[in-house]
Amino acid sequence: MKIDFKDLTPETFLAEYWQKKPLIIKGAFANFEDSIDANELAGLAMEEFIESRIISCNNSKWDVKHGPFEDFSEFGEANWTLLVQAVNHWSADVDSLIEPFKFIPNWRIDDVMVSFSTPGGGVGPHLDQYDVFIIQGEGKRRWQVGKPDASLTELIPHEDLKQVSMFNAVIDEITEPGDLLYIPPNHPHNGVSIDNSINYSVGFQAPSAQELISAFADYQLDNHLFEQRFDDSKRRATDKPEEIEGSDLNLLHNVMTSAFKDEGLVQDFLGKYLTTVHHTLNLLVPVEPLPIELIKELLAEGEVLYPVLGLKCILINQHEIKRLFVNGENFPVDTDTIELAKLLASKKPLTKNLVESSLNCLKNQQLLTSVINKGLWCFECD
Incomplete structure (x- = not known):
């Protein structure tokens, strides 16, 4: 399974679109067949160890319910979406959808979320902080994607749902099976299902500096690293006790940054951090160790x-x-x-x-x- 980039190549896509502007490729996957059907997806949403939610909107009132679900009849025939995280952890066919995107390093890829939407179903206009490729499976969906816009208003129509005000769309298209939509971070987008439809969202992890530094601090605490105090043995008397001098600022700064100077330590942290899976894995530990x-x-x-x-x-x-x-x-x-x-x-x-x-x-x-x-x-x- 390969992406038909039409007039592009992976290299030109990365140079012209990746983290720069959205792109829709009609017929990116010829004769596309769904990797999972709605019933199988519903079955996964019934499992307690799999993260799922249903977002609905009726009479302009948004609602969010979290799985596991026992029954779906209460949601009716329209205006709701089931989203199931990390479906690639439980379906080899869904996991294979990552393969066409291997022109991007594996460490950037997060998981494949799969959604099933009834007519009118969607999650409302919103922003994501990461790159995502969305493959259209069964059915059709109208997608609108805009450019980053600081004037957009953040909306919280439900405590578990963040949206933004409507935006000017640079892409306004109906996606059909096999179409591919790329949305960079911070680009507002809104997808509304036209009929019963399935979407596969291949998401990419993009840790912020805040997340990395916070996790690195936890790593140091867990491993009892850098517990020593800063060296103040060369202190001289001061006639300005109310001030912190430049030499002291430098000393404290060096104490704070010394951990980042240990290349091996930083690599160990990053390797562990970037391979830590945030959704359940089906680990198959042998009852007895295999020789x-x-x-x-x-x-x-x-x-x-x-x-x-x-x-x-x-x-x-x-x-x-x-x-x-x-x-x-x-x-x-x-x-x-x-x-x-x-x-x-x-x-x-x-x-x-x-x-x-x-x-x-x-x-x-x-x-x-x-x-x-x-x-x-x-x-x-x-």
């Missing part, structure tokens, strides 16, 4: 190892620094294990032919058994 002998035997019989759906992996391979991060954990990597680490980071299914030569090395055996026995990779788990 390498059994793993080799199963591979020899033609069994295939698959990563758990929705798993996030990052490989840092910078000169002397080699690290593999999976689901918020740091796995040691060196020159002996780098090839296996690349395979794991790419989340490719692992067959005997792919890993056989690697498994002659004890370090590779330890790496593979570790990810399997933590439930991150398993046989036939897709």
